[in-house]
Structures are given as C-alpha cells and as structure tokens.
Amino acid sequence: MQKPGGAHRWRIIFTMLGAVVVALGSFWLLEVMNKNGQDIEASKHLDEPDYFITNxxxxxxxxxxxxxxxxxxxxxxxxxADDSSDIDQPFVRKLTPGMPPLNMNAELAHIDQDNTRLQLHRKVVIDRAASPTAQNLTMKTEALTVFPDEERMETDVPVDILTGASRINGVGMKANNATGVVEVQNALRIVLPPKPRPAAAAQ
Structure with a gap:
C-alpha cells in the first residue's frame, strides 16, 4: 500500500536534485567563464606595453x-609578450675597434630577438666618416634591418649609397660593416666620378 504524499515527496526530491545540478552547472560555467576571462585579460595585458622611457x-x-x-x-x-621595444626618433651608434663609428638615424625602430635585431623604419640614414682604410659612407633607405652583434645590415627596398665620390642605387642590399662589403641585389646603378685628365706634357 502506497503512503499518501510519497509521490509528491519524490517530485520534491527530484526537483531539488535538479536545482542542485543546475546550480552546480551554473557554478562550473561561471568558473569557466571567469577563467577564460582571466586568460583573455592576461593575454590582453601581454599585448600592452608594461613601461616606457622618454629621452x-x-x-x-x-x-x-x-x-x-x-x-x-x-x-x-x-x-x-615578446620582450620587444619600439623607439621613437632612434639614434644608433655602432662602435667597432679601429674604424670610425657608424651612425644610424630613423623615425621609428623596433628591437626584438633578445635585443639582437634592430629594425629601422622611415627616413633611415646611415653615416660613417672616412678612415685611412675606408671611404666615407652615406646610405639612405626607408627600411633597414640591423644585426649589431654580427655587424651586418640588410634591406629589401630601394637604397641609395654614397661612398667616396661614387653613388650606388638599387633595390635590396646586404652590407657587412666589419669587412666593408656591400652587395646590391637588384636594379643596380653605379655612377662613378670622372677620371682626372692627365697633365699636359711640358713644351
């Protein structure tokens, strides 16, 4: 014989269990959302700068x-996020024993790869004074990647180079400051100074 109200009590129990499951599910979902939100917030913070220095x-x-x-x-x-840095109005001076300093100017720079790569952008100008073993050098381009520790630089865009009285134009360039070797890759154009005329023989 079934006691009165038994089914009603079971319905209450099932309703309560269902409410607990929903509550636990809602709590789990809230935790997942909070964790994802924290991860997104952390990722967002990693993409943001953590400090800046002026002058x-x-x-x-x-x-x-x-x-x-x-x-x-x-x-x-x-x-x-990647331990990189952006620089406004950068000036870089490369010091090499036995050679004049190599000066680099641009409007923007980006340093990455554990401070071993320097990317210069916009109105890039490279200058090096003449020395007993090398002519003066002036280089102009709009983008230049420099590897200071390896004393080399390269670009894929047009470049204008003045060395001594000779001018070199082209697209794409690789240069080694230690060896003094410059390689222009495409559309090479060289303008050499005129040779001095030999002195007229005495009459």
Missing amino acids: FSMVRMDLTGKPSYIVSGTKLTHYP
Missing part, C-alpha cells in the same frame, strides 16, 4: 666589456 640613452657592451653600440631616442616602449 633615454643606453649602452650595450661586447664580450670584453667594451661599448659595442649606443642606442638613444625620444621614447622607448616595452612589450612583455
């Missing part, structure tokens, strides 16, 4: 403890 100058040393190059600019912005 700065820093010196990087070589393995012997001597200055290798100097980097300065009006503003440096650091990004923690």
